[in-house]
Amino acid sequence: MQTISIIDAKNHVDEKVKIGVWLTNKRSSGKIAFLQLRDGSAFFQGVVVKNNVSEEVFKRAKEVKQETSMYVTGTIHEDARSHFGYEIEIEDIEIVGGSENYPITPKEHGTDFLMDHRHLWLRSKRQFAIMQIRNEMIRATYEFFNQEGFIKLDSPILTGSAPEGTTELFHTEYFDRDAYLSQSGQLYAEAGAMAYGKVFTFGPTFRAEKSKTRRHLIEFWMIEPEMAFMHQEESLEIQEKYVAFLVQAVLDNCDYALTILGRDKEVLKEYTKLPYPRISYDEAIKLLQESGEFPDVKWGEDFGSPEETYLANHFSKPVFVMNYPKAIKPFYMKPHPTRDDVVVCADLLAPEGYGEIIGGSERAVDPAYLEAQIKQAGLDVADYEWYLDLRRFGSVPHSGFGLGLERAVTWITGESHIREAIPFPRLLNRIYP
Numbered sequence: 001m002q003t004i005s006i007i008d009a010k011n012h013v014d015e016k017v018k019i020g021v022w023l024t025n026k027r028s029s030g031k032i033a034f035l036q037l038r039d040g041s042a043f044f045q046g047v048v049v050k051n052n053v054s055e056e057v058f059k060r061a062k063e064v065k066q067e068t069s070m071y072v073t074g075t076i077h078e079d080a081r082s083h084f085g086y087e088i089e090i091e092d093i094e095i096v097g098g099s100e101n102y103p104i105t106p107k108e109h110g111t112d113f114l115m116d117h118r119h120l121w122l123r124s125k126r127q128f129a130i131m132q133i134r135n136e137m138i139r140a141t142y143e144f145f146n147q148e149g150f151i152k153l154d155s156p157i158l159t160g161s162a163p164e165g166t167t168e169l170f171h172t173e174y175f176d177r178d179a180y181l182s183q184s185g186q187l188y189a190e191a192g193a194m195a196y197g198k199v200f201t202f203g204p205t206f207r208a209e210k211s212k213t214r215r216h217l218i219e220f221w222m223i224e225p226e227m228a229f230m231h232q233e234e235s236l237e238i239q240e241k242y243v244a245f246l247v248q249a250v251l252d253n254c255d256y257a258l259t260i261l262g263r264d265k266e267v268l269k270e271y272t273k274l275p276y277p278r279i280s281y282d283e284a285i286k287l288l289q290e291s292g293e294f295p296d297v298k299w300g301e302d303f304g305s306p307e308e309t310y311l312a313n314h315f316s317k318p319v320f321v322m323n324y325p326k327a328i329k330p331f332y333m334k335p336h337p338t339r340d341d342v343v344v345c346a347d348l349l350a351p352e353g354y355g356e357i358i359g360g361s362e363r364a365v366d367p368a369y370l371e372a373q374i375k376q377a378g379l380d381v382a383d384y385e386w387y388l389d390l391r392r393f394g395s396v397p398h399s400g401f402g403l404g405l406e407r408a409v410t411w412i413t414g415e416s417h418i419r420e421a422i423p424f425p426r427l428l429n430r431i432y433p
Helices: 006-012 055-063 111-116 125-147 186-196 232-253 255-261 267-271 280-293 305-315 367-376 382-394 405-413
Strands: 016-029 032-038 044-049 069-078 086-098 151-155 172-176 177-181 198-206 219-228 279-280 319-321 347-351 355-363 399-406
Touching: 006 016, 006 086, 016 055, 016 086, 016 151, 016 280, 032 055, 032 367, 044 055, 044 355, 055 086, 125 232, 125 255, 125 355, 151 186, 186 219, 186 382, 186 399, 219 232, 219 405, 232 255, 232 267, 232 319, 232 347, 232 355, 232 399, 232 405, 255 267, 279 280, 280 305, 305 319, 305 355, 305 399, 347 405, 355 367, 367 382, 399 405
Parallel strands: 044 086, 151 198, 279 319
Antiparallel strands: 016 032, 016 069, 032 044, 069 086, 172 177, 198 219, 219 399, 319 347, 347 355, 355 399
8 A cells, every 4th residue: 555645646546545634624424524634735535434434433533623633544536526636535544643722713814813823824725725836936937047048146145235225124233244134136146147148046035114015025035137238128028928937837737726726717828928018107107197097196206006006907917117217216227318317127017906026127337327326326335346347347238127926926826915925924024933
């Protein structure tokens, strides 16, 4: 008899197997007990028929508590009524670890309660599905950039300077020097691009802002490619190709998880069709003003959640908004060749109310211009001498972007809140005990 995982049940139909599982829920109907089981690879049902097992085993099936761990032995059968498609007819149960008064019962719980029990909430079916999709997106990210000829670099998490200003930085001390938790790996990736052509970083980034909106996290994971000898339009093509690749990978490899979440797969398929629409910031402002829904929107302001939602839903697919005002963007973006008031950049807005999932730009290459921008941003030029060196020694046109993994996961899974698509509550303005 073979010990298997639930996910492999399809390969053992009508075979007797043993599986290590936890009980998520149960119900009984007279002489039959139905046990909902999980093992980390999938969820399925175990059926215990009183007439086919010993009295002791049936009693155990009736009395076992939620989240008890156990080995079950039985025969795999097809089950067309379930999402998973298979079940196990149990003939023996061996208790491994007991469980009493499990706090997350099979009923509705508030978000705050679930976040306080995040270490246990991870076991739920929806969290399982979300993490399966997140894992697939990470796998697909490496596949995409490897096949596109990128090299992965690891940028430092402790940095001595800020890529996007100092107001949202976590301050710490590095022995006798000031240091900060990284906002972005971009500046280091630019150094890598000057060495290797095409690179990407993938790691944690931090924002020291006490925001509790559904779109903002203190800690999140960011994918940040940088590409030498590349202008903005070529970068936009890479960006949309990457996003479509992620969506297609989830459609191809996470059907079970998408079904658990009730995600509309036909809607996702629309997001794999390229190219994505492109509009200028000027055109976006005009669209918002003409809609009648945003009477106070003015040129020069950044977009909030309602504006981003309206713009993306107007096109029913991801849309690039290009060339934002210089005053609301970071110092390193390339100035527009014919206008002094905007920079060469773009945000990719996701439909269905999920907002910006990518921010990117062509990077400024003139060291004198960059130095002036650094000073204007209130930053110390001495901290950025190494960054200016990238322009002094063989500079080339180069572009890059950053995709926030958690927000992209939230969008692709169709979850209503970014908190439901991340692994631990330390990402949510609270410290995990």
